[in-house]
Amino acid sequence: MKKYSAFAVAREALRQHTGWERAWASPEPRAKYDVIIIGAGGHGLATAYYLGKNFGITNVAILEKGWLGGGNTGRNTTIIRSNYLQDASAAIYEKARSLYETMSQDLNYNVMFSPRGVMMLAQTQGEVRGFERTAHANALQGVPTEYIGPKRVKQLVPIINIDGPRYPVLGAIWQARAGTARHDAVAWGYARACSDMGMHVIQKCEVTGVVQSGGKVTGVETTRGHMGCDKLGVVVAGHSGHIADMAGFRLPIESVALQALVSEPIKPCMDVVVMANTVHGYMSQSDKGEMVIGGGTDGYNNYTQRGAFHHIEETVRALVETFPIISRLKMLRQWGGIVDVTGDRSPILSKTPVENMFINCGWGTGGFKAIPGSGWGFAELMAKGHSPLTEAFGLERFHEGRFIDESVAAGVAH
Numbered sequence: 001m002k003k004y005s006a007f008a009v010a011r012e013a014l015r016q017h018t019g020w021e022r023a024w025a026s027p028e029p030r031a032k033y034d035v036i037i038i039g040a041g042g043h044g045l046a047t048a049y050y051l052g053k054n055f056g057i058t059n060v061a062i063l064e065k066g067w068l069g070g071g072n073t074g075r076n077t078t079i080i081r082s083n084y085l086q087d088a089s090a091a092i093y094e095k096a097r098s099l100y101e102t103m104s105q106d107l108n109y110n111v112m113f114s115p116r117g118v119m120m121l122a123q124t125q126g127e128v129r130g131f132e133r134t135a136h137a138n139a140l141q142g143v144p145t146e147y148i149g150p151k152r153v154k155q156l157v158p159i160i161n162i163d164g165p166r167y168p169v170l171g172a173i174w175q176a177r178a179g180t181a182r183h184d185a186v187a188w189g190y191a192r193a194c195s196d197m198g199m200h201v202i203q204k205c206e207v208t209g210v211v212q213s214g215g216k217v218t219g220v221e222t223t224r225g226h227m228g229c230d231k232l233g234v235v236v237a238g239h240s241g242h243i244a245d246m247a248g249f250r251l252p253i254e255s256v257a258l259q260a261l262v263s264e265p266i267k268p269c270m271d272v273v274v275m276a277n278t279v280h281g282y283m284s285q286s287d288k289g290e291m292v293i294g295g296g297t298d299g300y301n302n303y304t305q306r307g308a309f310h311h312i313e314e315t316v317r318a319l320v321e322t323f324p325i326i327s328r329l330k331m332l333r334q335w336g337g338i339v340d341v342t343g344d345r346s347p348i349l350s351k352t353p354v355e356n357m358f359i360n361c362g363w364g365t366g367g368f369k370a371i372p373g374s375g376w377g378f379a380e381l382m383a384k385g386h387s388p389l390t391e392a393f394g395l396e397r398f399h400e401g402r403f404i405d406e407s408v409a410a411g412v413a414h
């Protein structure tokens, strides 16, 4: 594929943009692949990319029932951070964050990574202790974060109300090289790079069955016919339970709607990401000027891609309390995604009871930030049968009671 560059933009500007080629191909499916990945979200596409880049495996199809990036990858609020409590989590999220730093160059695609800093407010004594503990854990893990007091919070975010009526801001955990990226671009950049390596990204192709022989996966049934494979990677977020059901096993996953909303655009007023977990709302400002606002998960399982109305009210109330200047902003749109949540709020990157079938799910409300690290580790697991990055996240941890409990440190914190 032709390289994107400043020179190419100038050249195309001079010829009315008639020379751009399609970013990825739309090929006819082959009868058999070495590897099939189900789900062209960020995690599925990143897995395929690192299978090709790190292991030279390129006879790969990525099957997507809708359009690529149309699941949670294109619906999230794009927060990237790696200040997790448990060592295994910090390792995979920090690997991801560091890959985001160079992703645009690596993919030759501008994913607009903006390391503007992420602040998680402490508004109760419990949170103060929790975040101080996380900052200490991060220091041991080599993840640069710091616990800061309310004065510094106010310096970094002048529009914040430190003396909130219900929950004053007592401090925050601050990660200066955390931030945001353009979510669609992450999916598009990986898809383009996969297509460039000769992989097949096949959209509008729903997997309807998992074909096995003697306990081993041999292929999938799809709405575009049967396709054989030696290895199968399932990366379908909220639909993981359905695919597991097709293969004859169960997953410790619940699917719920998580929602977000954006306001009309306004002048720049906040150049960091702020998360307020106690009152529950988080906000950043997009390059266009919209305030991007994250809400909560529904308290019941569903597949609506909308979310319950009362969450909008609660989220907006929490944010108006924290940022009074947004009280007269009009909201432009609201949407939801189906997130896949495990009991310990940590993901599953694992072999399955079916030989050569692997699963990557359970990223729940916070998997956008993990995309490159997850793809890197899951590709290694699929290629070699083990990976230091994914070792702790196997399905067996639920039998062994070896949870990676991030529910306190990360349960609702995207």
Ligand SMILES: Cc1cc2nc3c(=O)[nH]c(=O)nc-3n(C[C@H](O)[C@H](O)[C@H](O)COP(=O)(O)OP(=O)(O)OC[C@H]3O[C@@H](n4cnc5c(N)ncnc54)[C@H](O)[C@@H]3O)c2cc1C
Residues within 6 Å of the ligand: 038, 039, 040, 041, 042, 043, 044, 063, 064, 065, 066, 067, 068, 069, 070, 071, 072, 073, 074, 075, 076, 077, 078, 079, 080, 205, 206, 207, 208, 235, 236, 237, 238, 239, 258, 259, 260, 294, 335, 336, 337, 338, 339, 361, 363, 364, 365, 366, 367, 368, 369, 370, 414
């Ligand atoms: C409102 C909201 C806000 C969020 N905010 C953040 C945030 O700020 N930071 C953060 O890190 N994370 C956030 N997340 C979570 C993050 O979006 C997800 O964890 C991540 O995008 C999951 O990526 P994925 O590739 O696993 O799943 P997806 O992007 O959902 O991709 C899975 C794909 O599989 C496809 N699929 C399903 N079934 C089949 C089938 N049978 N056959 C073929 N294809 C199939 C789907 O169509 C879908 O495209 C948020 C999520 C939501 C919903």
